Amino acid sequence: MSEITTVGLDLAKNVFHAVCLDRHGGEVRKKVLRRARVLEWFANLTPCLVGMEGCAGSHYWARELQALGHEVRLIPAQHVKAYVRGQKNDYNDARAIAEAVVRPGMRFVAIKEQVQQDVQALHRMRAGVVSERTALCNRLRGLLTENGIVLSQGIGRLRRHIPALLEDGENGLSGLFRELLARGYRQLCELDDHIEYYNGLIERGAREREAERRLRTIPGFGPVLASAFHGAVGDGQGYRRGRDVSASLGVVPRQHSSGGKAVLLGISKRGDGYLRSLLVHGARSVVLRAPGKEDRLSRWVQRLVAERGVNKATVALANKLARIGWAVLRHNTVYQPA
Structure with missing residues (x-):
């Protein structure tokens, strides 16, 4: 049997499918794996290249397989679809992953x-509670309106x-x-306590983690943004340049070009909407806060606001901040205004 050099692993909750290829791209073996047997099977396999789709649980399995000596690469699911041949089934998906993982570029x-x-889990929990609080406030305000009491928007006004x-x-108001x-008011206070707890964890992490302390030297980066940005970008090694980060976050123009004519539309809004x-x-x-300041970034912002308006200048600055954040993480440095 030819030596296995590449494995395409189709992840699932309980039943995984693997397709093994040799160095010529020929299919050598395919295997159905129960969840409890995955690591045992890969432990008995000669270290090779393992491809998986970037989905739920993929980062966990990637770390586990790396610990066994395998080289692991995660592929965005939309890039795998082009390599699926025939009808969709688990083996065809795994074979497509194995073929896509070795493609140049x-x-x-x-x-x-x-x-x-862990940091991303913290932000997901916090964002969920914030959404619940917003829904509760809108519900209470609407019910009060039905009873002839109109309150203006704002959580603070409801609390008061x-x-x-x-x-x-x-x-x-009736007794019921x-x-x-x-x-509802007690529920609002309880949600406030949850948000305060999550904010405390974020503040503590921003003080303890050195990368987040460096990110907070950038204008506009507070504890929440520094924590979320570090959780998403890591040490920056996964991106070749700062523009790749801003493009992945959807703060670059959407392109629709053809025939040598470049057409740029509004921002793409791809990627993580929360970040x-x-x-x-x-x-x-x-x-x-830029008006009146004389540093280089503030002068650039003021000029852009005068030419393009506040909203476009804000998105352009968000693009620049994403690039600066990547440079701070990638080169292990701090923001230098000069």
């Missing part, structure tokens, strides 16, 4: 360390007005609605 996903995944409404016996409103929104918010804070 193929783009790969950087394998995340455990710390990066709901206790007063519960104490006011002349506002016409007061009970429901009190329960992109944090970058834009950080850039907006820098734009608002």
Whole structure:
């Protein structure tokens, strides 16, 4: 039997499929693996190149297979689809992965360390609670409107007005609605406590992790953005240049060119929308504080605002901040305004 040089592994919850190729690209073997037998099977395999789609659980399996001596590459799922031949099934998917992983010029996903995944889990939990709090506030405000009480937008206003409404016996609210409103207020306070807890973890990590301390030297990078950016980009080794980072986050123009004519549209909005929104918010804070400052970045922002307007200048600055953040991580340095 020919020596196995490449393995395409189609991940799943419980049943995995592997297709093995030799150095000539010929299929040598295919195998169905239960989840508990995956590491045992690869441990008995000569170290080779293993390709997987970048999906749920892929970073965990990549670290485990690397520990066994294999070279692991994660491929974006959309790049694998072009290599699927015939109808879609698990073996065809695994064979497509094995063929795509050895293609010249193929783009790969950087394998995340455990710390990066922990940081991303923290941000996912925080974002989920923030979304729940927003939904709760909108619900309470709508129910109050149905009872003839209109409150302006803002979580702080709800926190201030709901206790007063519960104490006011002349506002016409029924006993049942007061009970429901009190329960909603307690839920709001509980969600506030959860968000405060997650913010504390982010603040602590931003102080303890050296990479995040360096990121916070960049204008617009606070604890939340520094933590999320480090969790997504890591040490920057997975990107060739800063533009690749900004392109992956969707803060570059979308292109629709043909016949040698370059046509640039609005920003692409690809990639992680959560991190992109944090970058834009950080850039907006820098734009608002740029007037009156004389450093190089502030002068560039002021000139761009005068030429293009605040919103376009904000997105352009978000693009620049993403590139600066990659350079700080990749070259192990700090932001140098001069």
